Amino acid sequence: MTHALQSGVIPAPIMPFQENGAIDWTTLDRYVAQMAGSGISALALNMAAAEATAMSHAEQVETLQRSRKVLAGQVPLVSGLIAGHTAGAVDHARRLVDAGAEGLVVFPPLPTFMSKPLPVSVVAEYHAAVVEAVDVPIIAFQTANAGYPVGTIRALADLGGVVAIKDAAFDIDRTWEIVEEARETEGRVAVLTGNDTFVLEAMLMGCEGALIGLAGAFTAELVRMQQFAAAGKATEAYEIWNELGPIARLCWSNPLRDYRPRMKYVLMKQGVIPCDATRAPQTRISDADRRGIDALFARHGLDQARYLPQG
Numbered sequence: 001m002t003h004a005l006q007s008g009v010i011p012a013p014i015m016p017f018q019e020n021g022a023i024d025w026t027t028l029d030r031y032v033a034q035m036a037g038s039g040i041s042a043l044a045l046n047m048a049a050a051e052a053t054a055m056s057h058a059e060q061v062e063t064l065q066r067s068r069k070v071l072a073g074q075v076p077l078v079s080g081l082i083a084g085h086t087a088g089a090v091d092h093a094r095r096l097v098d099a100g101a102e103g104l105v106v107f108p109p110l111p112t113f114m115s116k117p118l119p120v121s122v123v124a125e126y127h128a129a130v131v132e133a134v135d136v137p138i139i140a141f142q143t144a145n146a147g148y149p150v151g152t153i154r155a156l157a158d159l160g161g162v163v164a165i166k167d168a169a170f171d172i173d174r175t176w177e178i179v180e181e182a183r184e185t186e187g188r189v190a191v192l193t194g195n196d197t198f199v200l201e202a203m204l205m206g207c208e209g210a211l212i213g214l215a216g217a218f219t220a221e222l223v224r225m226q227q228f229a230a231a232g233k234a235t236e237a238y239e240i241w242n243e244l245g246p247i248a249r250l251c252w253s254n255p256l257r258d259y260r261p262r263m264k265y266v267l268m269k270q271g272v273i274p275c276d277a278t279r280a281p282q283t284r285i286s287d288a289d290r291r292g293i294d295a296l297f298a299r300h301g302l303d304q305a306r307y308l309p310q311g
Contacts, residue, residue, distance in 0.1 A: 004076050005103050005137050006164050006190035007208040007230070008041030009223045011309075012080075013216035014263050015050035015063070017277040023059060025066060027273050032070045034272070034310040038220040041209060042076040043067070044105055046096070049213030051260060052080050054279040057092060061099040068100035078103040078139070085109060086126055090133040097134045105139045105166060105211070106130055108146035123148055124155040131161035139192065139211065140165040142178070147171075153178065157185035166211045168194030170252075172201065179206035196252045196259070200241040203229040213259065214248050217266045218302075220311025243300045244307075250292050261285040265293055270308055 013031060016024040035043060045067055046052045046060045055063075060079070068077055079101035083089035086109070093104055106127055108114075113123070123140075131138055138161045142148045147169050156162040167178050175195065182191045183206070192211040193202035199210055203226060215222045221240050228237035251262040264276035265285045278284060297303055305311075 004041045005078065005139060006187075006192075009039075009209060009215050009219070009226050010042045010044050010078065010192065010211040011035050011040055011215035011219050012044045012047035012049045012211060012213045014213070014260060014267065014273075015052075015055065016264075016267075016273045016275065017051075017279060019275060019277050021277070021279050023055075023063075024273070024275070028063070029066060029070050031267075031272055031309070032067045034308070035216070035219050036071050036074045038310050039223040040075055040215070040219060042078050042103065043071065044078040044080065044211055046082075047080040047105065047213070048107075049216060049260060049263065050080075051279055051282060052082055054282065057095065061095060064096060064099040064101055076102045078105060080105045080107060081130065082107045083109055084112070086129050089126070090129050093130050093134045097136055101136065103137045103139065103163075104130065104134065105141050107141050108143060108148075110146065113146040118146075118149055120149055120151045120155050123152050124159065127156055127162055128159050131159050137161065137163040139163065140189075141168065141194070142166065143168050144170050147174065150177065150181065153181045153189050154184060157188040162189060164190040164192050164208075164211075166192045166194040167202070167207070170195050170197065172198060172205075175202050175207070176205055182206075196248050197245075199248065200225060200229060200237055200245070203237075204234060213263060214244070214251070217263060217270065217272070217309065218244055218307050219309040221307055243302070246300065247293065247296045247302065250289070250296060257282065258285070258289065262289050262293065265290060269293070269297060269303070272309060 016027040193207040196214040225240040
């Protein structure tokens with residue numbers, strides 16, 4: 001179980017909604033099944049890509065319960081853990097594990113972790129509370145607006161339950177520092193890139209895998225790319241990334257919040273979901289973004305079957 005969360009590709013898929021804002025459970029079940037057969041290491045639900053902050057705790061729990069039945073043990077099921085304070089994180093962590101989560105991705109509690117300087121001890125204590133509350137592997141999560149200071153990874157490794165850190169700071173220099181610090185833990189904490197705009201580059205720098213929203217659409221091809229990168233076959237990996245990199249950079253361009261509707265439009269073009277609805281106040285895709293994605297699909301042949309989640 002621990003090994004599965006330390007390498008490979010872990011998709012963070014979007015959540016399909018109906019036009020009225022209700023969750024499209026039938027589409028979600030089918031979507032989860034498609035990703036499960038693509039060679040992924042695990043599946044991470046209730047993440048930012050899924051608009052989890054716009055979902056109730058009850059919806060997050062039901063998402064796990066339904067997906068657990070669909071997966072039927074094919075791959076580990078991981079859940080994002082989003083809370084604003086320690087007691088809330090502990091309570092929700094237990095609820096998610098009871099619903100079937102076999103691992104948790106611990107989001108930084110905002111706005112507390114946004115202020116600088118952020119002491120290493122504060123980050124470690126927050127994660128320690130979750131580690132003590134549940135008996136599942138933990139993935140820490142560094143974001144662009146809540147970067148963790150040098151020394152955090154070493155402190156997290158000492159907790160015992162933290163097996164990886166998702167680096168989504170979108171800062172390639174910081175990625176290098178994180179990889180170097182993680183090496184000092186001798187495998188106790190792995191680095192998973194969450195930087196959708198330079199996924200392959202991060203892997204070639206030493207990230208053992210990826211936990212990314214981009215893999216919610218091009219799952220099987222990203223799995224192949226990661227395998228090539230891990231085997232040192234950079235040329236073969238770049239043959240894939242040269243096709244997927246442009247759409248990743250468009251989907252995760254400014255304003256960054258709009259990667260969700262952009263990815264929903266990508267999945268709708270693939271025929272994976274029937275509707276690109278989001279929950280307000282998240283906006284729908286702009287006409288300019290729609291035209292840009294259409295052009296990249298045509299230029300890079302992204303309508304080919306191999307680019308579907310299941311390949």
